[in-house]
Amino acid sequence: MNAAAKIDGHVSEVNVTDELQQVGVLPWRIRRDGEPKVLLITSRRRGRWIVPKGWPMKGRALHLAASREAFEEAGIFGEICPTPITEYRYMKALDSGxxxxxxxxxxxxxxRGTLSHWREKGQRQRRWFSLGEGADRLDDAELAEFVRELEATPDRLKQFVDFSEWDRLSSEPQDRAE
Structure with a gap:
C-alpha cells in the first residue's frame, strides 16, 4: 500500500510495507561532577520523549544529516561521531493516517553548546536527564535499552569522541543565543 510522506523536504509516495530509513542523534555531556547526561526532546504530535531525528539528506553524509536535525529540533551543536552507535525501529504515523x-x-x-532560540523551540521541549531517567522517559524501547546499557558502562560514551580530546570535552556546554 502506498502513502504520501514528507521525506527530505519533499512529498513522496512510499510503500508503507517497506522499512524507511531515518537518522538520529543521542546528545550527551559529562557534568563537572562526572555524571553523564543525555538530552531528549519531545515529539511535536504526542509529546513523547525522543532523540532528535529525521530523514537522510541527499548529498549529505548520514551523521551530518543527523547533526543538522539535532540543531533544528533541539538547538544543539557539538562533535558528532561519524560511526553509528546503535539503531532502533519504530512505527511512524504518517500524515495520511x-x-x-x-x-x-x-x-x-x-x-558543546545549546541555543537559547532555535527553529523548533515553540514546538518541543528539551531537557537533560541522567542516563537512568533518560532511559525511563524514552518512548522507544530499543533505544531505552541502549541507554540503560550506557548507564551500566558509562565509559562507553568515550568511544563516541576522540579519546585524546576527552578531558577537554568533559566540561558542560555553555548556553548561547542564536
Missing part, C-alpha cells in the same frame, strides 16, 4: 516502520540509525553527539 497510515503507519510505516522506520529504522533509525543513531549517532552520538558530545554537545
Amino acid at each position: 497510515l503507519e510505516a516502520r522506520c529504522r533509525v540509525t543513531v549517532f552520538g553527539m558530545k554537545v
Whole structure:
C-alpha cells in the first residue's frame, strides 16, 4: 500500500510495507561532577520523549544529516561521531493516517553548546536527564535499552569522541543565543 510522506523536504509516495530509513542523534555531556547526561526532546504530535531525528539528506553524509536535525529540533551543536552507535525501529504515523516502520540509525553527539532560540523551540521541549531517567522517559524501547546499557558502562560514551580530546570535552556546554 502506498502513502504520501514528507521525506527530505519533499512529498513522496512510499510503500508503507517497506522499512524507511531515518537518522538520529543521542546528545550527551559529562557534568563537572562526572555524571553523564543525555538530552531528549519531545515529539511535536504526542509529546513523547525522543532523540532528535529525521530523514537522510541527499548529498549529505548520514551523521551530518543527523547533526543538522539535532540543531533544528533541539538547538544543539557539538562533535558528532561519524560511526553509528546503535539503531532502533519504530512505527511512524504518517500524515495520511497510515503507519510505516522506520529504522533509525543513531549517532552520538558530545554537545558543546545549546541555543537559547532555535527553529523548533515553540514546538518541543528539551531537557537533560541522567542516563537512568533518560532511559525511563524514552518512548522507544530499543533505544531505552541502549541507554540503560550506557548507564551500566558509562565509559562507553568515550568511544563516541576522540579519546585524546576527552578531558577537554568533559566540561558542560555553555548556553548561547542564536
